[in-house]
Amino acid sequence: MNTMIASKELPDVIWGDRGADVERLRAAGMLVPLDDYLDKYPNLKKWAGDSTLNMLRSSDGKLYQIPNWYTSQPAGNAGYLLNKKIYEELGKPKLETTDDFYNYLKSVKAKYPNIIPFDPDLAKDGQGLDVLYGAFGENHPQSYLSERAVPNGDKLTSIFLDPVFRESTQFASKLFREKLMAQDAFTQTTDQLKEKANNGRFAVAAGSSPTEYGSKGDAELKKKDPTAGYEMIWPIHKEGLDKNKIYAGVYNQLGWNVSVITKSAKDPEKIFAFMDWLTGPEGSRAIMWGPEGVLWKGLDEEGYPKFTSTYSDDHERTSKMMDPMVNLQFDGNTAYIDKAKMKFESQLPAEKQNWETRYQSSITWKTVYNATEFVNLRPAPESEEGIIAQNVETIYLEARAKAVYAKSDEEVLSILDKADQDAKAVGYDKLLEYKTKKWQENLVKIGSK
Structure with missing residues (x-):
């Protein structure tokens, strides 16, 4: 980034995190303000809304950032993934509190020596450890961990002294030293995690988006045994806490990251026009579900796609189309995508519902915390x-x-x-x-x- 700024040789568009890098580019006069395009190309303004766009404005009052996966409603995939076959074979015990969870993992270890009781995803990135954090405090979102700061009154205070962080870390350590947690949790790769999921090698997993490997793993396990697969459970909680105030994940109105158009672009308006199309209904349909005719055909009275039987019957094909687009999408429109899915899925019997959509509607969206207040807290790296x-x-x-x-x-x-x-x-x-x-x-x- 420093080299690009010094040389003034930039790509037309940069896709990355909000915050310090964007401000450095703006301060160096290298970004194109977008305000003049908002009314001419109305999708972004309509779907993101003024409150979200205003949160993205820079200190000069202008808008330079196009948000990705912005939303006006709860969204996210964080939580606990349960190996259905093992759970049923162990008698489907109560799995609500942290004590229940610990005892269940001990049962798994005793009966299935070759199965990992609990896999916390990529622990070096937080993942399942962050999900466990939420179990030990009401209204304690993972934003406190990502910001390394915890509210106390009107001030942010040390994460290291946070009682919830300390207790959850003790619990995680206990699981690890008793070999109830994956011993490669801090070194495993995404590919290794997917391999475990596809072969049913863990009893429980947790992370910020276990639906991605859970849905594929569910399909793989069902090929060998129709009664096998994965399901998601309501987030566990410490005894005495209100389970409805426990959060497995977070979301914010601004979404994940942003795109900026640089002054190296010969025709920035054309770039904005394309990205505005991409974040609108037509672009969203095309990139998430492909061209009309396979997964969807025609639109309903609200402008949402009419999904075909292929969408509901061929889950593997549907996932193959949708899953790559979750992470490779420049300005995803969460509200449109999610409303379209839910409108259709709610009319289907449970066995025909898309695996991910089913658990989003019943669990993950109900246990995600609105953390918009904690965005953009990070200082410029050179300050x-x-x-x-x-x-x-x-x-x-x-x-x-x-x-x-x-x-x-x-x-x-x-x-x-x-x-x-x-x-x-x-x-x-x-x-x-x-x-x-x-x-x-x-x-x-x-x-x-």
Whole structure:
């Protein structure tokens, strides 16, 4: 990025994270403002809405970013994936609290020595560990982990001293040292995780999007045994907590990431026109379900596709079309895609519903936290706070891994205490002040203050 800015040789469009890099490009005068196109090409303005676009405006008041997977409703795939065959063979025990969960994993280990009781996905990225975090505190979203900061009144405070983080890390460490958790959790790859899912090699998995490998794994297992497969369960919770205030994942209005058009583009308006088409109903249908005639044919009175029997009967073909487009989509329109799916799926019997859509509607969308207030808290990397943030990040990642590998609950707390001291030594308090200020500004923007 530094080289591109210095050389002034940029691609026409850059797709990446919101925040510091976008602001560096804007400050260097390298981005095209988009406000003049919004009324001429109305899809983005209509579907994202003014509140979302205003949250994306830069300090000069102009809009430079086209959001991806923005939404006006709950969305997400985080949660727990359950190996159906193993669960049934163990008598379908109650699986609601963290104690239930621990006892179930012990049962799996005792009866199935070649099965991984719990796989936390790519633990080095948080994933299943972050999902477990939510089990130990009401209204405790994973945003606290990703921002390395926890609200206490009107201030953001140390993640290392957060009682929920400390208890959830002790629980994760206990699972790991008793070999109830995948021992390669911090080193496995996505391909290895998919292989495990396709061959039913874990009893429970958790992550930010287990639906992706759960749906494929379900189809693979059913080829060999129609009674096998995967299902999702309501997020587990610590005894005494309200299960309806436990969140397995988060979403925000702004979605995942953004595209920006640079001044290297010869005709930025044409690029915007294309991306506006892509985020509108016609573009959304084309990229998610392919051209008309196979998975869908014609539109209903609301402009949603009329799905064909191929969509509902050939789940493998439908997943093969849809799944790659989740991650390779430049300005996905969550509301249109999800409403179209749900409108159709709700009319089907359970056995014909798309696997992912079924659990989105019944579980994952009901257990996801609106974390819009925590977006855009990260400082520019070259700023003083940005340098502090990089150091704190290193401390956090190392401490969390060490804590999971700890030999006792006491050692977990000792590691987290040391991490808090180390973070404060590199300026953590100053970073928390910066994030607090940005958080309070967000609360005003979204009307929560």
